[in-house]
Amino acid sequence: MAFDVIKEVDVAVIGSGPAGLTAAIYAHKSGAREVVLLEREEELGGILKQCIHNGFGLEQFKQDYTGPEYAERLIKELEKTGVQCFLNTLVTDLSSERVITALSPEHGGLEITAKSIVLAMGCRERTRPSIGIPGTRPAGIFTAGVAQRFVNIDGYLPGKKTVILGSGDIGLIMARRLTLEGARVIGVYEIMNYPGGLKRNVVQCLNDFDIPLYLSHTVTEIKGKERVEAVVISRVDSDLRPLKGSEYLVKCDTLLLSVGLIPENELSKKAGVELSADTKGPITTETMETSVPGIFTCGNVSTVFDLVDYVAQTGAAAGASATRYASGSLSPSRQSVDVVAGENVRLVFPQRYGFQDDLVLLIRAAEPVETPVTVEVTPPGSRLNRPYARPNEMLRVKIPREKLTHVKQPIRVSIREK
Numbered sequence: 001m002a003f004d005v006i007k008e009v010d011v012a013v014i015g016s017g018p019a020g021l022t023a024a025i026y027a028h029k030s031g032a033r034e035v036v037l038l039e040r041e042e043e044l045g046g047i048l049k050q051c052i053h054n055g056f057g058l059e060q061f062k063q064d065y066t067g068p069e070y071a072e073r074l075i076k077e078l079e080k081t082g083v084q085c086f087l088n089t090l091v092t093d094l095s096s097e098r099v100i101t102a103l104s105p106e107h108g109g110l111e112i113t114a115k116s117i118v119l120a121m122g123c124r125e126r127t128r129p130s131i132g133i134p135g136t137r138p139a140g141i142f143t144a145g146v147a148q149r150f151v152n153i154d155g156y157l158p159g160k161k162t163v164i165l166g167s168g169d170i171g172l173i174m175a176r177r178l179t180l181e182g183a184r185v186i187g188v189y190e191i192m193n194y195p196g197g198l199k200r201n202v203v204q205c206l207n208d209f210d211i212p213l214y215l216s217h218t219v220t221e222i223k224g225k226e227r228v229e230a231v232v233i234s235r236v237d238s239d240l241r242p243l244k245g246s247e248y249l250v251k252c253d254t255l256l257l258s259v260g261l262i263p264e265n266e267l268s269k270k271a272g273v274e275l276s277a278d279t280k281g282p283i284t285t286e287t288m289e290t291s292v293p294g295i296f297t298c299g300n301v302s303t304v305f306d307l308v309d310y311v312a313q314t315g316a317a318a319g320a321s322a323t324r325y326a327s328g329s330l331s332p333s334r335q336s337v338d339v340v341a342g343e344n345v346r347l348v349f350p351q352r353y354g355f356q357d358d359l360v361l362l363i364r365a366a367e368p369v370e371t372p373v374t375v376e377v378t379p380p381g382s383r384l385n386r387p388y389a390r391p392n393e394m395l396r397v398k399i400p401r402e403k404l405t406h407v408k409q410p411i412r413v414s415i416r417e418k
């Protein structure tokens with residue numbers, strides 16, 4: 001292939017959501033000479049552009065921003081750096097030698113060789129085929145994020161009478177959004193016996209609008225020829241199997257799916273990056289280094305985070321590490337130990353400790369515990385108390401580097417009732 005643009009840079013960041021924007025800003029702040037940011041959409045900001053609700057940046061900026069406001073703050077900061085942004089630019093290939101191939105209507109084919117690369121491609125939503133709901137295939141079935149884009153960016157209402165399957169944050173936020181736009185949300189149906197999204201979203205998006213949340217329920221069939229006409233709802237047992245005889249019909253014209261997000265790692269796989277079976281993102285050290293030297297990761301492509309603040313923290317770490325690697329001051333971690341999930345831990349991020357920095361762990365509980373818990377990290381034997389542990393709210397624990405210098409065996413993270 002003949003390329004119209006051939007470039008060599010210090011750091012290339014793929015994706016311009018809060019993770020990529022923060023990574024590019026920190027790569028520049030840390031002294032990288034040439035940084036490029038590649039984004040397939042026509043504007044910077046990633047998913048934040050369509051999140052017009054507030055609740056962004058509470059930890060990081062101590063401000064209650066909407067998604068676009070939060071993005072704008074980062075974009076303004078980026079504009080001061082001289083980082084070159086390639087918009088409408090789809091990265092189609094990435095090699096382990098850090099060669100990026102991309103396509104854009106403005107620039108044609110691009111080949112960018114970078115001393116280090118930051119993966120910040122975010123995640124995508126699980127769809128109907130990925131959860132296999134039987135029934136007909138009528139119009140009116142949307143993922144919650146697509147519906148959000150229709151309403152908030154394109155100005156379309158997906159339907160008038162909606163059932164929402166799954167109580168992830170996007171589903172909860174869309175329940176409120178559709179209600180405010182005059183549609184009726186009949187209910188949110190969740191297969192687990194606890195909500196998938198943050199408690200504040202259950203209160204502010206459902207309870208405040210009298211929208212019922214049905215736990216331990218799922219959609220077992222979709223009915224309708226041209227357009228959705230109804231769904232069959234069933235209760236589920238403790239193994240999440242639909243209970244025979246519990247089915248009932250709910251008439252609706254729209255079904256929204258909020259049934260999980262999958263990190264977008266097609267490019268990571270092409271570069272030979274090792275992925276975690278738990279997070280579905282790259283196996284990462286505390287410096288956000290992947291298994292391929294010079295390739296770093298941050299944000300939702302690494303693991304699905306609850307809060308944009310955590311996304312930005314990983315972006316800052318990845319940007320700074322990418323610059324250190326590009327300048328030769330960060331050698332790939334030769335020595336590392338695994339960080340593994342112990343009792344009542346579904347996943348832990350990062351999954352490896354490379355003895356370069358403090359270890360900041362983000363931990364997702366397997367089962368909710370509503371009484372005080374102890375988060376145990378062994379070695380070094382740190383115990384931290386928390387008032388509760390919920391699968392929908394990551395726990396954050398920081399272990400200083402000095403405490404980890406002599407560690408030889410895997411670091412196990414457990415959550416125990418006090």
Ligand SMILES: Cc1cc2nc3c(=O)[nH]c(=O)nc-3n(C[C@H](O)[C@H](O)[C@H](O)COP(=O)(O)OP(=O)(O)OC[C@H]3O[C@@H](n4cnc5c(N)ncnc54)[C@H](O)[C@@H]3O)c2cc1C
Binds near residue numbers: 014048300
């Ligand atoms: C609906 C919704 C509501 C949320 N509400 C809140 C909230 O109230 N408070 C809060 O703190 N957090 C909230 N979050 C979480 C937070 O906004 C996200 O976790 C965060 O925006 C993820 O950032 P990211 O940069 O990792 O990914 P994204 O924002 O998804 O950005 C990824 C970018 O990469 C680009 N990209 C992907 N592949 C390629 C490629 N091959 N070539 C070029 N570009 C590519 C994409 O186009 C995209 O712009 C919400 C998330 C969602 C989805």
